Amino acid sequence: QVQLVESGGGLAQAGGSLRLSCAASGRTFSNDVMGWFRQAPGKEREFVVATRWSGEPTPYLDSVKGRFTMSRDNAKKTVYLQMNNLKPEDTAVYFCAANKGLLSASSSAYNYWGQGTQVTVSS
Numbered sequence: 001q002v003q004l005v006e007s008g009g010g011l012a013q014a015g016g017s018l019r020l021s022c023a024a025s026g027r028t029f030s031n032d033v034m035g036w037f038r039q040a041p042g043k044e045r046e047f048v049v050a051t052r053w054s055g056e057p058t059p060y061l062d063s064v065k066g067r068f069t070m071s072r073d074n075a076k077k078t079v080y081l082q083m084n085n086l087k088p089e090d091t092a093v094y095f096c097a098a099n100k101g102l103l104s105a106s107s108s109a110y111n112y113w114g115q116g117t118q119v120t121v122s123s
Contacts (some may be wrong), residue, residue: 002024004022004114005115006020013121020036020080023078033100033102034096034097046061091119094119
């Protein structure tokens, strides 16, 4: 029903920036929810931020407030995560996810997942 394709991960030094993209396809609607999660080695998956296509993003994970920004392009059915002033503790696999209307910080609420993209921050 919904397919998600992520891109934009890679290597960065502390203080650098990356922008992640997630393109959605299939049958999508304005009430659908898109979210960003991340998972570091040996740790649980962590909610970062989410939004409806028709609304504003939720509050951000405390550790990324002021550094990360979620945006969307409804015409392209693409959401973005702009990551500035990166820190080594941001190193993780980043996932986008979707569901059909439940705005939630729980990974179990999301039915559709991208493949994940690795972000590695050095020094």
